[in-house]
Amino acid sequence: MAEALVRFEGVRKAYGPKGAGYAVKQLDLAVQRGELLTLLGPSGSGKTTTLMMLAGFEQPSEGRILLEDRDIARLPPHKRGIGVVFQSYALFPHMSVAENVAFPLEVRGIPKADRAARVARALSMVRLEGFGERRPSQLSGGQQQRVALARAMVFEPPIVLLDEPLGALDKSLREEMQYEIRALHQRLGLTMMYVTHDQAEALTLSDRIAVFEGGLVRQLATPRRIYEAPANGFVAGFVGENNRLPGRVIESDGPMVRVALDCGPVVEARIVDTGGAGSRCFVAIRPERVAVAPVRADDLGEGALAARLTEAIFQGDHLRLRLSLGEGGELLAKRTVGGGPVPEIGAIAAVAWDANQALAFSA
Numbered sequence: 427m428a429e430a431l432v433r434f435e436g437v438r439k440a441y442g443p444k445g446a447g448y449a450v451k452q453l454d455l456a457v458q459r460g461e462l463l464t465l466l467g468p469s470g471s472g473k474t475t476t477l478m479m480l481a482g483f484e485q486p487s488e489g490r491i492l493l494e495d496r497d498i499a500r501l502p503p504h505k506r507g508i509g510v511v512f513q514s515y516a517l518f519p520h521m522s523v524a525e526n527v528a529f530p531l532e533v534r535g536i537p538k539a540d541r542a543a544r545v546a547r548a549l550s551m552v553r554l555e556g557f558g559e560r561r562p563s564q565l566s567g568g569q570q571q572r573v574a575l576a577r578a579m580v581f582e583p584p585i586v587l588l589d590e591p592l593g594a595l596d597k598s599l600r601e602e603m604q605y606e607i608r609a610l611h612q613r614l615g616l617t618m619m620y621v622t623h624d625q626a627e628a629l630t631l632s633d634r635i636a637v638f639e640g641g642l643v644r645q646l647a648t649p650r651r652i653y654e655a656p657a658n659g660f661v662a663g664f665v666g667e668n669n670r671l672p673g674r675v676i677e678s679d680g681p682m683v684r685v686a687l688d689c690g691p692v693v694e695a696r697i698v699d700t701g702g703a704g705s706r707c708f709v710a711i712r713p714e715r716v717a718v719a720p721v722r723a724d725d726l727g728e729g730a731l732a733a734r735l736t737e738a739i740f741q742g743d744h745l746r747l748r749l750s751l752g753e754g755g756e757l758l759a760k761r762t763v764g765g766g767p768v769p770e771i772g773a774i775a776a777v778a779w780d781a782n783q784a785l786a787f788s789a
């Protein structure tokens with residue numbers, strides 16, 4: 427069992443009077459030593475509030491926060507020894523890069539003689555050797571964010587918190603920095619808590635992801651499990667693309683359920699959290715799991731459904747196919763380029779998927 431570095435125990439947070447609602451409703455969460463844990467969720471779901479309570483800029487209304495088994499709820503931020511990186515780089519513009527990185531050491535009373543070597547080491551970790559004399563304004567956005575990262579790591583904190591640190595960067599730089607942060611985390615064995623609303627970023631970076639909604643963690647698991655085995659309809663819809671086919675439960679049989687889709691067809695799916703016969707539900711199936719083939723001689727093939735291809739968009743490594751299914755149903759499929767014949771636009775196509783890959787959620 428990995429060891430917990432940080433523990434949130436029964437934490438709740440109301441900003442105003444409690445009757446007005448909680449920004450964090452109930453949080454029991456352990457961050458393991460050496461892991462990169464991402465808090466992922468839509469705007470307003472409580473991610474930043476959680477991070478701020480750990481950093482010490484907000485106080486929980488209830489519950490305890492433990493760092494290395496010590497309750498830190500009453501400690502001010504600078505006594506917690508936690509590194510924080512925000513979206514806005516928050517570098518001091520009038521100081522050089524080296525002075526910015528040295529600042530946390532100065533505040534902690536590290537002798538001047540020791541500072542230079544530690545600053546140089548932190549700058550080399552983020553590949554900014556030789557940039558120490560520059561001012562932040564003489565650096566690109568990505569470089570400034572690396573300085574902020576160096577400043578958060580220079581005093582070797584037990585955990586580094588990052589709140590949408592790449593939010594201000596353009597897409598390609600963002601992706602490059604994601605790999606850099608991940609590499610840094612792995613190389614140094616750093617424990618990190620990372621906030622983002624970008625699910626692709628969370629999948630790329632994380633050891634584990636906590637998916638937030640409405641002040642609650644809806645699932646806590648590895649990126650792979652979050653993607654392949656979402657615990658509820660919210661996670662299925664929020665992480666990655668998913669077809670959502672509404673319908674009604676006909677009957678369940680062991681782990682499987684038969685669903686009459688609102689658009690007409692009856693399909694089988696694996697039960698996640700559906701109710702009994704007659705209850706509303708939806709079936710989620712990933713676009714890459716939907717096989718699409720031209721119909722030959724009016725024969726759909728066993729287990730396939732008939733759908734009309736309405737759109738095919740070339741996206742380089744794959745085709746995005748849009749299909750209409752039955753009465754008013756819409757289905758998205760992805761297939762690799764060169765992966766067999768594609769039906770013509772407007773033609774009836776045979777669509778099929780493995781029933782085990784279709785997940786049924788209560789609606």
Ligand SMILES: Nc1ncnc2c1ncn2[C@@H]1O[C@H](COP(=O)(O)OP(=O)(O)OP(=O)(O)O)[C@@H](O)[C@H]1O
Nearest residue numbers: 441442449467468469470471472473474475476623
């Ligand atoms: N200082 C504050 N005073 C009052 N309410 C706040 C404050 N900060 C956040 N809230 C409210 O608490 C809830 C959770 O906000 P929080 O910033 O934690 O969400 P988030 O998931 O980080 O969203 P975002 O991605 O937009 O930053 C929201 O409803 C928000 O309006």
